[in-house]
Amino acid sequence: xxxxxxxxxxxxxxxxxxxxxxxxxxxxxxxxxxxxxxxxxxxxxxxxxxxxxxxxxxxxxxxxxxxxxxxxxxxxxxxxxxxxxxxxxxxxxxxxxxxxxxxxxxxxxxxxxxxxxxxxxxxxxxxxxxxxxxxxxxxxxxxxxxxxxxxxxxxxxxxxxxxxxxxxxxxxxxxxxxxxxxxxxxxxxxxxxxxxxxxxxxxxxxxxxxxxxxxxxxxxxxxxxxxxxxxxxxxxxxxxxxxxxxxxxxxxxxxxxxxx
Amino acid sequence: xxxxxxxxxxxxxxxxxxxxxxxxxxxxxxxxxxxxxxxxxxxxxxxxxxxxxxxxxxxxxxxxxxxxxxxxxxxxxxxxxxxxxxxxxxxxxxxxxxxxxxxxxxxxxxxxxxxxxxxxxxxxxxxxxxxxxxxxxxxxxxxxxxxxxxxxxxxxxxxxxxxxxxxxxxxxxxxxxxxxxxxxxxxxxxxxxxxxxxxxxxxxxxxxxxxxxxxxxxxxxxxxxxxxxxxxxxxxxxxxxxxxxxxxxxxxxxxxxxxxxxxxxxxxxxxxxxxxxx
Numbered sequence: 001x002x003x004x005x006x007x008x009x010x011x012x013x014x015x016x017x018x019x020x021x022x023x024x025x026x027x028x029x030x031x032x033x034x035x036x037x038x039x040x041x042x043x044x045x046x047x048x049x050x051x052x053x054x055x056x057x058x059x060x061x062x063x064x065x066x067x068x069x070x071x072x073x074x075x076x077x078x079x080x081x082x083x084x085x086x087x088x089x090x091x092x093x094x095x096x097x098x099x100x101x102x103x104x105x106x107x108x109x110x111x112x113x114x115x116x117x118x119x120x121x122x123x124x125x126x127x128x129x130x131x132x133x134x135x136x137x138x139x140x141x142x143x144x145x146x147x148x149x150x151x152x153x154x155x156x157x158x159x160x161x162x163x164x165x166x167x168x169x170x171x172x173x174x175x176x177x178x179x180x181x182x183x184x185x186x187x188x189x190x191x192x193x194x195x196x197x198x199x200x201x202x203x204x205x206x207x208x209x210x211x212x213x214x215x216x217x218x219x220x221x222x223x224x225x226x227x228x229x230x231x232x233x234x235x236x237x238x239x240x241x242x243x244x245x246x247x248x249x250x251x252x253x254x255x256x257x258x259x260x
Numbered sequence: 261x262x263x264x265x266x267x268x269x270x271x272x273x274x275x276x277x278x279x280x281x282x283x284x285x286x287x288x289x290x291x292x293x294x295x296x297x298x299x300x301x302x303x304x305x306x307x308x309x310x311x312x313x314x315x316x317x318x319x320x321x322x323x324x325x326x327x328x329x330x331x332x333x334x335x336x337x338x339x340x341x342x343x344x345x346x347x348x349x350x351x352x353x354x355x356x357x358x359x360x361x362x363x364x365x366x367x368x369x370x371x372x373x374x375x376x377x378x379x380x381x382x383x384x385x386x387x388x389x390x391x392x393x394x395x396x397x398x399x400x401x402x403x404x405x406x407x408x409x410x411x412x413x414x415x416x417x418x419x420x421x422x423x424x425x426x427x428x429x430x431x432x433x434x435x436x437x438x439x440x441x442x443x444x445x446x447x448x449x450x451x452x453x454x455x456x457x458x459x460x461x462x463x464x465x466x467x468x469x470x471x472x473x474x475x476x477x478x479x480x481x482x483x484x485x486x487x488x489x490x491x492x493x494x495x496x497x498x499x500x501x502x503x504x505x506x507x508x509x510x511x512x513x514x515x516x517x518x519x520x521x522x523x524x525x526x527x528x529x530x531x532x533x534x535x536x537x538x
Binding site: 087 | 296297299300301302303304305306307323324325326328329330331334337340359360361362364365366367368369371373374376378379382406407408409410411472473475477
């Protein structure tokens with residue numbers, strides 16, 4: 001008698017390969033025609049599952065390309081980079097990379113960056129809730145210690161830099177968007193993604209701010225973050241940027257080497 | 261609040277109904293959610309689950325643990341489930357008699373298993389492992405299927421009953437799944453009820469299906485059909501009062517449709533109980 005692993009390997013081939021269900025059929029009861037129709041039900045389920053999971057993570061990409069095209073895109077993505085987790089919230093991390101290589105979306109060159117932004121939004125939705133912290137402490141760090149400060153960020157905070165106005169594109173596709181549906185396509189935008197209570201906000205920020213936040217999120221100390229920010233934008237204003245980040249609860253703590 | 265009174269009916273709580281359920285607080289004995297939708301650190305979904313938990317007993321219904329995968333067990337998935345169980349303290353925790361992953365690929369589906377001694381032994385180990393991690397018994401559900409394995413040597417109901425006897429797990433008896441399989445494979449579903457020990461049944465599921473090309477497809481996207489209500493009445497007479505759930509996942513209708521189905525289930529369960537005790 002075949003062992004269970006052999007049976008599951010054969011059934012998996014039947015689920016993946018619409019052309020040839022013969023490996024699966026030898027494990028199953030019924031004639032070839034019936035089994036092809038029955039295996040097709042599982043393949044159709046898989047396509048619906050992929051479209052639903054990716055559609056939940058990428059609602060703006062779905063709006064941009066349309067439902068029918070998105071479903072095909074999701075199916076193609078699933079064949080190329082299948083799910084590896086029983087938790088579908090984890091599925092779709094590679095979607096932006098897949099879209100970048102997909103030949104039929106080349107007329108929408110901003111789509112991969114928009115997808116990267118949406119993945120950050122998706123992860124932020126499930127990120128840990130913000131906790132209170134001692135804001136006064138930051139002002140009391142000795143001047144000699146200040147460049148060694150490492151900021152702690154609210155879970156889900158992310159920056160996506162693009163050659164396209166991706167924050168604007170994302171915003172005008174939100175159901176509660178109010179304002180003119182205008183996009184200045186000449187603008188290169190860096191998008192800041194972060195939780196505000198249970199909402200996820202996306203805003204366009206200056207290149208220097210983005211360089212600063214990206215360095216800090218990667219673990220750099222304040223001195224190195226400041227250098228990165230000034231390289232991107234000579235007018236970078238640390239005090240103003242930090243003030244905004246603290247006020248919006250995206251910065252939610254700090255350490256100095258003294259604490260290590 | 262972490263036990264369910266009998267006879268009890270509940271509905272699957274899905275995101276489009278959150279607000280209305282919290283505002284109306286409908287008369288329900290429990291709510292069931294998919295465990296995997298709440299494997300999150302925080303955010304609006306977790307907050308909604310906490311609100312639901314404050315008002316109703318919760319049943320956590322897993323769809324991704326893949327108990328029957330031959331080539332490995334997803335310990336990381338079990339760890340996430342354990343974290344959620346510790347957080348929610350649910351009344352019930354359930355999974356399926358199925359597999360979904362092979363190698364690194366996950367099909368994210370409840371794929372059927374051959375019903376063999378080998379599968380019974382594997383599931384016995386897996387259920388033991390889950391129950392010792394969670395420090396509580398789980399329920400295992402019979403799944404709908406579109407294919408049958410040549411190697412199957414017993415029915416899924418007999419396998420589940422033996423699994424329950426060996427591991428102390430309970431059985432989540434999905435009435436619609438049994439009916440779907442009965443039509444798809446041509447057997448008498450009533451006869452299968454006798455294979456389940458009443459004491460082992462810990463919950464029942466009711467849902468709708470669609471018909472395509474002579475095959476019933478378990479979509480959870482329609483009302484419970486007449487034949488399934490009849491089967492449910494027979495199940496109530498045999499198993500007694502068990503928490504019963506209306507499951508609806510695709511083409512989700514207005515909340516009142518689900519509440520109507522739940523009321524029908526409650527009425528049938530009551531009548532069955534009166535018949536037995538008349």
